[in-house]
Amino acid sequence: MDEENWIIFKNVIKMNDENIEKFKKLYGEGQYIHPLDSLFDERKLSFSQIIPEVQKNNANKEWFDNSKQDVWSFFEEDKPELIGKALAKWRLDHWGTSSDLLYEDELIRMIEDGPSLQTLEGVLKGECQFFTMCRPPIKIYEKMAADGLVFETKWWSRNDGPRAYDEWAIGEGQVAEGLFQYHIGPMTGEQEMSLEAVVKDFFGSGKDNRTTIVAKNREHLDQLIQYVQEFLKRNLYTQGIFS
Known part of the structure; x- marks a missing residue:
């Protein structure tokens, strides 16, 4: 990916129980994961549940994703290219971000004694942050609003790792009259x-x-x-x- 695509954004989305149930009916609950050492029934969500993406091919250097939805793998020394350039561009054009929805990794889970992934309800109620590369997933939010969901969001860029500061660094949005409306800079x-x-x-x-x-x-x-x-x-x- 290009250098600007390495900028990491923290994201929070909040919706009520009624809209969480609508979300499940529209897009499903994600991949079910039940670690033996966790009390949580965890769900690994993907933006492709909301806007289906093109077929990935890990053998094609332009269309692969080796990130495993783990944000911390992007910081590993001598890391290989994690997302193919063509796939990153397709996601940016269709999702608003160059990555899928990213989580904390196993090491953070062990240190903080919590789930490495998050429950579906925890993510959608704003109790758990998730991460994206390059930009927040604006087009995903727009699709969710068009499908009848009501929610609000906030995002901000991380203060470590490669980054650039622009009007996207901090922002917030909400659904009004079926449209996702958001505010970015100037800052107050x-x-x-x-x-x-x-x-x-x-x-x-x-x-x-x-x-x-x-x-x-x-x-x-x-x-x-x-x-x-x-x-x-x-x-x-x-x-x-x-x-």
């Missing part, structure tokens, strides 16, 4: 504080390790410029010279 409130941290991180990094900040609309660009100006003024005042 606690989200705006996060934007200030982005600028601080940018200037605090060495030249070779500096994070790219991307602005894709005028309002977001204006906010970034404002915070850059304020940061420079503070440093000029306190240090006299800013490199």
Whole structure:
């Protein structure tokens, strides 16, 4: 995948019990998994239950997925390519994200003494986060809304690993009149504080390790410029010279 497709997003979706039952009738409950050392009846969900994807072929270097829906496998050293470029592009075009729905892995489960996957109800009630690469799954949400489900969502990009900051870094959405409507940048409130941290991180990094900040609309660009100006003024005042 291209470098920007390695950006990881944490996602939360919330719906009530009535809509959870609708979800099950529309798309099923996912692959059933019952680990011997877990008290949870776990379900491994896939976005392909909602929008069926093209046939994967692990022998074809363009159309394979070796991620096993495990977000932490993307951080392993000397990792092989996990998702073929053609498959990642198809998913981005049809799901809004270049990966399937990703979970924590077995190591995290052992450390935190919880399920490595999550129960269906836990995911859909917002009790468990899930992860996606590159972007949140906006087109999946749009299909769910068109199928009659009512829910709300939030997402934010992780602060570790390869990343870029743009208007997608933090967002939220909800279903209104059968349509999924979402808001991304400019940022306000606690989200705006996060934007200030982005600028601080940018200037605090060495030249070779500096994070790219991307602005894709005028309002977001204006906010970034404002915070850059304020940061420079503070440093000029306190240090006299800013490199």
